[in-house]
Amino acid sequence: MKILEAVNVHLSFGGVAALRDISFSVPEDSITTVIGPNGAGKTSLFNCISGFYRPQQGSIFFRGQDISRLKPPARAALGLARTFQNIALFRGMTVLDNIKLGAHVHTKTGLLGALAYLGPARREEMALREEVERRIIDFLEIDHIRRQPVASLPYGLQKRVELARALAMRPQLLMLDEPVAGMNREEKEDMARFILDIKEEWGVTVLMVEHDMSMVMDISDHVVVLNFGQVIASGLPQEVQKNPAVIEAYLGDGDIATLRRRLNANTEAA
């Protein structure tokens, strides 16, 4: 079963094509990883799926429904949740409020209810707090920072809070844009464990963008390779790794940063 399917998606910015005729799908209950050199169009692809960018051509289907015309909030309500490559937490809020915000589409207190904060509004807030504490804060081991303003947290924890916020959206498909970039080894291992748990215990399908090859190989069920806005390969991790076009893309484009990162990842894994 495919949970998400992109068909012939084409996106360009004033003549510069960021995505060309992209088609791929995400199997349900999988961890699917999109890899590719910097500038390949991975984040743009995520943005098309969340509805922040509107592709000029092509369609995106979620559980068989064409969501191409839906606005981002409607897509969130369907169960599309994500994190961002450059952390996009709300800096004026505490960790707890950031996470609660993720549940926005699943709560319904209206203006008058909020002003009065009696009965239903209060009950909804309490239920939300309870859920967030029990399912997310405990799970991600961030109970010690729940009252802190997010701006004061170290980078690794911020990434974790972003994951928490995405989980509060009660995702069906969780999209993670470079979840371990810039983390130290221990943080990376924690994050990999969380992602596996989310798939296995929560039954949430994961679609992620990641550069860290050892992690990609370890936890992905399915890999899609993007280069210059095109899908150049997809399949099982081991297959993709051996694909000549992929090796060419990584070695051939002279992207030193990517190359170095990949080599590091391999030596670390070894």
Add this chain to the structure above:
Amino acid sequence: MRIGDAKQSYAADEALWTSTTQQVWFGLLLLSLLLFPFFASPYLLYLACLVGIAVISATGLNILTGFTGLISLGQAGFMGVGGYTVAWLSLHTSLPFPIALLAAGLLSAAIGMVIGLPSLRIKGLYLAIATLAASVFLHFVFVEWASVTGGMAGLSLRSAQLFGLTFHNDFRMYFMIMPLAVLMLLAARNIFRTRIGRAFIAIRDRDISAEILGIPLLRYKLLSFALSSFYAGVAGGLFAYFYRVVTPESFPLSMSIFYLAAIIVGGMGSILGGVLGAIFMTLVPEGLKLLTTAITPIYPQAPVFMSPLLGVVFGVLIVGFLIFEPNGLAEVWRRIRRFFHLWPFRT
């Protein structure tokens, strides 16, 4: 010194006043607000009424600008809508004041939403200037639509009415303004304990990611405009009842700037900040007046300098707070409190 805040339940943890001490303080504050007019001098009573009105309006602007990040230079215009509504209703109907104030708030909110409409496409300073344009239009309407607004001469009101009671002096006005101010403050505080308040702050901090996380931007921006101008409308209505006259010059551009200054000095995005800022900014001119009266015998020219000096002082306060204490008086207050919490163990 108070120690420990291990909470028994999430409900206790989410309460407004998280400790008994705080509840007691809040009770005492309410009590003193209630008793104040029986002991205060007429002048203090007058000031308290002004502060109450300013607190309501500043809180409204804070919701829009401080919490939602939409700068408005139209606050005075919205207050004007409320003021004229109340004035017109007072002259043409005998509605009790709560209904008139509600109407003032609602009309102002409706106009606020119309003015907020461009906020979907334009942001930041462009939006600020759109609100400035709106206030120019409103001013034009106040002046030109003479059959309703009385033109340049404005409208004189009858006193506010409720159940045969007339609110013809500051003592009675106090009991109209202050409970409303307290109520509207609590309501504003409540908003930010719920999803709506969180959505506002999210829009302020990072609107595009807020949208991807499920917040319909236009709806919430309009909601913020509506709420904020509702507060402004009610404040304008109270203003009209208090002075019993409204003219186009009652709501000048400088008033919008006054309220922006109030939330900056007090602390943007903090309910307490709005209150402190409104109090402070209302009292500064009075302080200057006192000073002027004091030195006039020595320096008879002093009254001439009073009003320009006020402009200078406002300006210096705005600039000074922005540079040296961007979180405003609310932050100063927090620091003082922290000091006393830990006292005498740490400084």
Add this chain to the structure above:
Amino acid sequence: MDWLFFAEVSLAGLATGGLYALIALGFVIIYKATRVINFAIGEIMMFAAYLFLSFAGGMQLPPLIALPLAVLGGTILGGVVEKVMIRPMLGESPISVVMVTIGLASILVGMAEIIWTADPQLLPEFLPRDPVFLGEIYLAPKIAYGFLIGATVLVLYLLYFRFSRGGVALRATASDQAAAYSMGINVRRVFNLAWVFGSLAASLAGILVSATGGLSPQSGAIGLSVLVIVIVGGLDSILGALIAGLFVGWLETVAGAFFGGEYRMLATFSVLALILIIRPYGLFGTHEIERL
């Protein structure tokens, strides 16, 4: 309709518009280089005009000396303001920085009232007084010569930005701050330079405008028209500032002459509202795309 009258009013409007364009240019320079919206530009104009009043009226200096001195004063004011008030706000939100300039405006108005009183005053005459005719169309000499001076300076500015080192540094900083910095451009100096140039233009225009319209501490309200101009033209577009300046100057004058003074602002702000609806980032402004 009296076409001759219309032509005269239009011409006067365009000439005023030329001065508006000069102020708007000053505004755009500051915005392009530093991304600061300067709400105090009208007050800087007003301040320079008062300086001129003091030099030429109070101290009886000849206008040819008083004018440059006053412009220098306004320019220094701009430079100092940048150092003292704007620089500490580097990296703060645009709202905060704008509020600083609003605070500055309030300070300047108050100070002008304290120093020069609140009463409107007339500047001493310093422009030639013989009537100017373009064919049959009469143009008030003050407006005509004001326009000439303003236009000359405007052209000098444009040449400067095109060809001089400072101009190149300014443009480089405007298009990419980080890149300019890494190329060895002293970005802080450029910021200061932008404020200096912006205030210079505003000061000169302030004196020329006040020469026709009179002067009071509230004269800075002209800054509102300038704000409209730069929004209509596009905050970061010099061409936009020029065209919108001429247009708004024309529109205000015509609206004022045909419908009465209270319609001036209404006309200006109606154009503003229209532009915000159909082209939110102005006629020639660039819309910065946000990324995630």
